[in-house]
Amino acid sequence: MTTFVDRVELHVAAGNGGHGVASVMREKFKPLGGPDGGNGGRGGDVILVVDQDVTTLLEYHHHPHRKATNGQPGAGDNRSGKNGEDLVLPVPDGTVVLDRAGNVLADLVGQGTTFVAGQGGRGGLGNAALASARRKAPGFALLGVPGEARDIVLELKTVADVALVGYPSAGKSSLISVLSAAKPKIADYPFTTLVPNLGVVTAGSTVYTIADVPGLIPGASQGKGLGLEFLRHVERCEVLVHVLDTATLEADRDPVSDLDMIEEELKQYGGLENRPRMVVLNKIDVPDGKDLADIIRPDLEERGYHVYEVSAVAHMGLKELSFALAEVVSKARAARPVQESTRIVIRPQAVDDAGFTVTEEGENFYRVRGEKPERWVRQTDFNNDEAVGYLADRLNRLGVEDALRKSGAHAGDGIAIGPEDNAVVFDWEPMMAAGAEMLGRRGEDHRMEAPRPAAQRRKDRDVARDEADQEYEGFKPF
Structure with a gap:
């Protein structure tokens, strides 16, 4: 049974916005009290x-589809719908968020760091919010915007100060078990360690974390064995420690060639060239292991490595190694750039940015793209002529009509608003955007107008009577 997962594909869907509602206040003796x-x-x-407290992505491996709740629709009497609840997904420290193309969206390091993977949709406005001096009684409301839905990839890169790398059965798990309180599974056969183990080490006043990376073999950077799955876990480590087995029983292996092979795999993986290196010669409690360590140590030191001889089983040389690692980690931490306090970055819109684009796609066909036009289309109830007219007015005010004319569009040409897989297509009628004149003053209801004063009503009645008398006086029978 899988117990550790460090890479998953997650399908997230934010909640949809609730629809606004078109409603009219109705009271006794006042049947049309206004939009509410x-x-x-x-x-x-x-x-x-x-x-x-989360150390694996296993939960999302079993349940990769996650959706937040939708907003509730509005109601009459100016009652707004309830907002949908945010869906909070806990992830391990060191999780990298990517899109399906491999582009990094976020690098989540540090307790409480957040990233909005899916933005909830806006709620639609009710007709009370759409009312204005010109539009006193809108007979329509805006629809809620669908929530953002997308596929993302989560990759876990272990956050540790020291990474132990080496061949399978080199003694990495044994070493981390004696340096820290970690209790990894230990055996003398290859690939015993199937997950990165993490331990905390205290050396004097320095506390650091140490991770053993599952065994690497030739070709690991190209996907052979377990290496490719776990090479990413060394990316965040400040120090790389080669653990070499000086008591190997395989005739075709020796510690120096093991070191060269691991270095080649790290080079092929890339991005680790500037990390400090140390070498640990393990299993010196075995007589042949101690003799081999004495032979190869000068060669390794000539290469510039700091070499330490230890025995995880006999607890030899561990204190010296622990404090040496603490010193290197402390220097690496001191060399880190100081993180500046969080700043708000304001990116004003360019003065020549219209907020949308018009592109010609084939003969007599144009596509409009932009955040506002696409959102307005999603908010429009196309079964309501008044709502369609309101959309046309908004597009006209934004400048879409003028942009289409400049692009060469003519009446009857096909216009699409939105991406290819989710667009609204219609035949363009240039006068439609100015269609307030076609339908009259859209959204107005003369029944909503305030009653005339009594004096004005009497005056209008007298005028009407005089006009009727004059018409009668001019009447001549046959």
């Missing part, structure tokens, strides 16, 4: 948050 339709609620977000 409430707004729809906002859809819930999908949020990733770093939780130190």
Whole structure:
């Protein structure tokens, strides 16, 4: 049974915004008291948050589809719909978020770090919010915007100060078990370690974390064995420690060739050239192991490595190694750039940015792309002529009509608003955007107008009577 997963594909869907509602206040002796339709609620977000108690992505391996709740629709009497609840997904420290193309979206390091993986949809406005001096009684409301849905990839890169690398059965798990309180599975056959083990070491006043990376073999960087699955776990480590087996029983292996092979795999993986290296010659409690360590140590030191001879089983040389690692880790931490306090970056819109684009796609066909036009289309109820007219007015005010004319569009040409897989297509009628004149003053209801004063009503009645008398006086029978 799988108990450790460090890479998953997650399908997230934020909540949809609730629809606004078109409603008219109705009271005794006042059947048309004005629009009172409430707004729809906002859809819930999908949020990733770093939780130190989570160490694996196993939960998302078993349940890869996650969805936040939708916002509720509005109601009459100016009652807005309830917002959808955010879906918070805990992830391990060191999780990298990528899109399906491999582009990094976020690097989540540090307790409480968050990333909004899916943005909840806006709630639609009710007709009360759409009312204005010109549009006193809108007979329509806006629809809620669908929540963002996308596929993301989560990759876990272990956050540790020291990474132990080496051949299978070189003694990495044994070493981490005696340096820290970690209790990894230990055996003398290859690939005993199937997951990275993490331990905490205290050396004087320095506390650091140490991880043993599952055994690497030739070709690991190209996917052979377990190496490719776990090479990513050494990326965040400050120090790389080669653990070499000086008591190997395999005739075709020796510690120096093991070191060269591991270095070649790290080079092929890339990005680790500047990390400090140390060499640990393990199993010196075995007589042949001690003799071999004495032979190869000068050669390794000539290469510039700091070499330490230890025995994880006999607890030999561990204190010296622990403090040496603490010193290197302390220097690496001191060399880190100081992180600046969080700043708000303001990116103003360019003065020549219209907020949308118009592109010609084939003969007599144009596509409009932009955040506002696409959102407005999703909010429009196309079964309501008044709502369609309102959309046309909004597009006209944004400048879409003028941009289409400049691009060469003519009446009857096909216009698509939105991406290819989710667009609204219609035949363009240039006068439609100015269609307030075609339908009259859209959204107005003369029954909603305030009653005339009594004096004005009497005056209008007298005028009407005089006009009728004059017409009668001019009447001549046959």
